[in-house]
Amino acid sequence: MSDTSDARATNAYWGRDGLERLILDALAAAGKNIGALTIDDLAPADQFHSGGKGATERLARLAALRPGMRVLDVGGGLGGPARTLAVQFGCHVAVVDLTESYVRAAAALTARLGLSDRVTHRIGDALALDVEAGLFDVVWTQNSGMNIADKERLYAGFARVLRPGGLLALQEPMAGPVQPVVFPVMWARDAGASFLRAPSAMRAVIETAGFHVRVWDDVTEEVPSVAPTPAHSVQRIVMGQALDAIVQAGQRNREERRILMVQAVLERRAPLASSKPADLAQSTPR
Numbered sequence: 001m002s003d004t005s006d007a008r009a010t011n012a013y014w015g016r017d018g019l020e021r022l023i024l025d026a027l028a029a030a031g032k033n034i035g036a037l038t039i040d041d042l043a044p045a046d047q048f049h050s051g052g053k054g055a056t057e058r059l060a061r062l063a064a065l066r067p068g069m070r071v072l073d074v075g076g077g078l079g080g081p082a083r084t085l086a087v088q089f090g091c092h093v094a095v096v097d098l099t100e101s102y103v104r105a106a107a108a109l110t111a112r113l114g115l116s117d118r119v120t121h122r123i124g125d126a127l128a129l130d131v132e133a134g135l136f137d138v139v140w141t142q143n144s145g146m147n148i149a150d151k152e153r154l155y156a157g158f159a160r161v162l163r164p165g166g167l168l169a170l171q172e173p174m175a176g177p178v179q180p181v182v183f184p185v186m187w188a189r190d191a192g193a194s195f196l197r198a199p200s201a202m203r204a205v206i207e208t209a210g211f212h213v214r215v216w217d218d219v220t221e222e223v224p225s226v227a228p229t230p231a232h233s234v235q236r237i238v239m240g241q242a243l244d245a246i247v248q249a250g251q252r253n254r255e256e257r258r259i260l261m262v263q264a265v266l267e268r269r270a271p272l273a274s275s276k277p278a279d280l281a282q283s284t285p286r
């Protein structure tokens with residue numbers, strides 16, 4: 001298994017030219033004032049995951065995000081979740097994504113909303129995070145790990161960049177009790193690019209990487225998959241005509257429990273050595 005992701009394949013699948021212009025034109029056609037955009041105006045076009053902005057807010061509340069927290073959003077796409085965390089929760093967010101056209105469009109949208117002091121965007125691979133160890137309070141990732149086979153490496157990397165006690169907040173599609181998945185799905189035309197595991201297996205991998213579970217919610221029923229999909233939705237802008245087959249398969253995958261959606265918050269355990277004083281303190285007679 002390669003140590004890094006296939007950047008060429010990722011860019012070929014997800015990437016689109018001129019995305020900022022496409023988004024602004026679609027929002028203008030939907031009646032939005034492009035000269036005074038808000039995160040809510042942008043939400044249909046920049047929150048690229050099941051459940052849209054509502055799902056982002058749900059996960060942020062689940063993680064009890066607070067002003068001043070340093071968040072790394074891995075696979076942050078066009079930056080809708082990151083801008084929401086900055087504006088509504090007061091966080092400072094660094095977004096990393098492998099798709100270059102998303103990073104360009106995301107940075108332009110962040111600048112347009114005057115948020116560049118709180119949200120930054122750069123090209124980077126989730127499997128090779130170029131980030132100082134222990135730097136972040138939170139690793140945030142929403143619908144971004146589906147193309148990644150090496151989950152062990154992915155979550156070990158997340159643990160490395162978090163301070164002890166830091167949080168991993170995730171939303172991920174996972175394999176349901178009924179298999180196989182029906183294709184196409186949003187992230188793959190066929191099984192060759194889709195790497196889902198069952199919730200129990202995912203939980204085991206993440207725990208082994210150094211986390212313990214605070215909350216693990218199956219939100220399949222609560223979080224709508226891809227509908228509605230108006231012309232200014234990110235799903236329509238990126239997938240075009242291909243979206244119709246994706247929506248159809250998505251409904252089947254959800255109804256037949258072939259794909260589940262999980263939101264979870266996990267805490268990075270302290271390394272063993274630094275947990276000793278606390279253990280000793282607890283056993284000291286008072």
Ligand SMILES: C[S@@+](CC[C@H](N)C(=O)[O-])C[C@H]1O[C@@H](n2cnc3c(N)ncnc32)[C@H](O)[C@@H]1O
Pocket residue numbers: 005010014046047048049074075076077078079080081096097098099102124125126127141142143144145147148
């Ligand atoms: C469905 S989009 C989700 C974007 C964003 N998290 C959101 O919810 O709006 C999936 C994202 O994962 C990114 N991605 C896929 N593989 C990646 C990798 N190995 N490293 C970084 N980003 C990756 C894609 O470029 C894309 O932006």
